[in-house]
Amino acid sequence: xARVVVDVMPKPEILDPQxxxxxxxxxxxxxxxxxxxxxxxRFELEVAEVTDEVLAQVHEAAEKLLSNxxxxxxxxxxxxxx
Amino acid sequence: xRIGVVTFPGSLDDVDAxxxxxxxxxxxxxxxxxxxxxxxxxxxxxxxxxxYGDYLRCGAISRFSPxxxxxxEAAGKGMPVLGICNGFQVLCExxxxxxxxxxxxxxxxxxxxxxxxxxxxxxxxxxxYEAGQEITVVLKNGEGAYVADEATLDRLEGEGQVxxxxxxxxxxxxxxxxxxxxxxxxxxxxxxxxxxxVEDLTGPGTDGLGFFTSLVERAFA
Numbered sequence: 001x002a003r004v005v006v007d008v009m010p011k012p013e014i015l016d017p018q019x020x021x022x023x024x025x026x027x028x029x030x031x032x033x034x035x036x037x038x039x040x041x042r043f044e045l046e047v048a049e050v051t052d053e054v055l056a057q058v059h060e061a062a063e064k065l066l067s068n069x070x071x072x073x074x075x076x077x078x079x080x081x082x
Numbered sequence: 083x084r085i086g087v088v089t090f091p092g093s094l095d096d097v098d099a100x101x102x103x104x105x106x107x108x109x110x111x112x113x114x115x116x117x118x119x120x121x122x123x124x125x126x127x128x129x130x131x132x133x134y135g136d137y138l139r140c141g142a143i144s145r146f147s148p149x150x151x152x153x154x155e156a157a158g159k160g161m162p163v164l165g166i167c168n169g170f171q172v173l174c175e176x177x178x179x180x181x182x183x184x185x186x187x188x189x190x191x192x193x194x195x196x197x198x199x200x201x202x203x204x205x206x207x208x209x210x211y212e213a214g215q216e217i218t219v220v221l222k223n224g225e226g227a228y229v230a231d232e233a234t235l236d237r238l239e240g241e242g243q244v245x246x247x248x249x250x251x252x253x254x255x256x257x258x259x260x261x262x263x264x265x266x267x268x269x270x271x272x273x274x275x276x277x278x279x280v281e282d283l284t285g286p287g288t289d290g291l292g293f294f295t296s297l298v299e300r301a302f303a
Contacts, residue, residue, distance in 0.1 A: 010184075013231075014184065014229060015184065015187055015227070015229075015254065017184070017185040017186065017187055017188075017189045018185065018189075020189075021189055065138070065142065065146070066138075068139055068142065068175065068182055070174070070180075070181060070182040070229075070230065070231075071182045071184060071229060
């Protein structure tokens with residue numbers, strides 16, 4: 001088995017209210033060195049084998065379901081099996 | 083006319099929408115998310131709520147339900163489709179309408195009476211109104227901020243596809259947009275709830291009724 005990770009993030013120009021809420025909470029807890037937070041989603045997809053065909057499928061799934069291309073960007077990467 | 087109201091798992095306002103359809107002088111037909119059969123309806127309402135628990139993104143899972151395959155196909159052939167609140171989110175996720183709805187900029191759920199200005203009174207769902215008419219209906223959502231890229235917003239404004247605007251922006255929606263339509267004018271998405279403003283007893287008035295009488299007026303015009 002191998003793991004493919006899809007990270008989905010709100011596009012830079014799209015307001016991220018959740019990230020702002022987290023950024024607002026950090027100083028209250030004494031974390032003063034963090035100036036901005038953006039919050040996204042991480043999907044861990046288990047696949048039998050990483051092939052070009054599987055990766056193409058993951059890309060299609062990321063574009064069609066895991067992300068909304070109107071408001072989000074995504075990246076796909078194969079996680080090292082340490 | 084026979085107007086179908088789809089119930090998804092997590093829909094809340096399907097029964098209110100059916101009631102509004104009947105008060106508007108039409109026959110309400112219950113449709114089920116798991117059934118591709120549209121039961122011969124003339125138009126469709128996708129109601130508000132939290133379909134599939136808003137998992138992943140609001141409307142993202144509903145978009146792939148069996149009924150939506152039929153709705154997308156019928157909308158492409160010109161059938162009037164109205165999406166309210168969660169229904170609007172489903173229409174955006176289905177790419178029947180441009181843009182997307184994200185979390186309110188102030189991060190709070192809003193529930194209040196909301197003033198709107200009808201900008202386009204020539205869609206299948208708004209022809210009972212006058213362009214520029216102001217109405218008060220109910221607004222209740224947490225993820226109601228309408229966003230799209232600048233080019234899309236310019237196109238929507240240029241082509242008259244902005245159906246309604248907020249009078250007093252409640253949630254950070256770009257250009258005060260409360261509702262939009264597709265290029266053909268048969269598909270309309272609206273974030274506030276006209277179906278909760280069809281009777282004096284239980285809402286802020288009857289200003290929402292026009293969304294449910296427009297089809298009849300059009301049919302007999």
